Amino acid sequence: MKLSNIKEILPTLDNVEFRLEKGTSVPEHFHVTEIGQITKHFIDCGGAVRTEKAVNFQLWDANDYEHRLKPTKLLNIIKLAEEKLGIEDAEIEVEYQNETIGKFDLGFDGKYFILKNKQTACLANDACGIPAEKQKIELSKLNSACCTPDSGCC
Template structure:
């Protein structure tokens, strides 16, 4: 989800709610504790230099159970964050504390903002040396039975 899409969604809401990938709702008393600009400059395993920049929102919950973030207040936070983010229509990633800080993508289903799972990937599959028949998506790898000579471990 991009910043412009979030602003559009917030304009039509009477309340702001977030759900985790498993459908669990974040407590209604969450806070947006940070809005930041995260830039990543790296080299992939094929030697290609890459850059990524996203708007990062950190969500947090405390014991102040009467706290509610209204859509207009969230829009005001986004307006203030233009000092840092500029006016570029960046993709949004969300940090939320679980067993460790989780990093999520963001989507909107018409009612709730949905934290979406993010996964790692090889950006240079042609250069990394793993044959196509041995590349697994994370859920497949977790279900694969690793046996000697099976090629998965």
């Protein structure tokens, strides 16, 4: 989800609620402690230089159990970050503390913002020598007419 998407969704909500992909809710007293733009400049294993940009939200829950972040407050934080930091309209990456700090993509299911698990991947498969994935074939769908009892193949 891009920053522009969350800015369109927030005015339609009464509450800001986050859930992990498996359905566990982020405690409703969470804070958004940071919004920023992260630029990652790196080289992949094939030698290509790459740059990626993301808008980073950091979620944190403390022991102030009465705290609730309302959509207008989050919109104001986003606007301030855009003004002060010049944040671009990029994909949102969310940091949230589980056993360690996790990084998540962000989705929306109509009610909840969903923290979607991120996956690593090789960006230069051809340079790594990773074989192409073989196509899986169900044996039951193969043409078995050649091996019927009358076919003479056995």
